[in-house]
Amino acid sequence: MHELSLAERVIGIVEGAARKAGARRVTRIALAIGALAHVEAETLQYCCEVVSRGTLAEGARIEVERTPGRAWCETCQAEVELEQVGMPCTTCGGFRLKVTDGDQMRVVDVVIEPGAPA
């Protein structure tokens, strides 16, 4: 289950950013998962909740957004949208596609509750 290791990375990034900002806690985390990333959104969300226990991100609202996959079609010489790896080009039906986007997961936004002023 690689969602768990992804979740550990996400919470690590989020907690690092929150600490740097002097946050008391993290209230919201927004993630974007590319359509081609082979990541189950609900599983990732659940794993983030589990991994965040005892960290600044505990109890944060975790939102997951799907971003479309994109690929370069060598036949059309154009960038086209790709729903799944192995699908043909939506324009010409060809299979000479190179994935250009949508195969990754990103932390898009982190909302924190600031700590009390010193």
Ligand SMILES: [Zn+2]
């Ligand atoms: Zn094409």
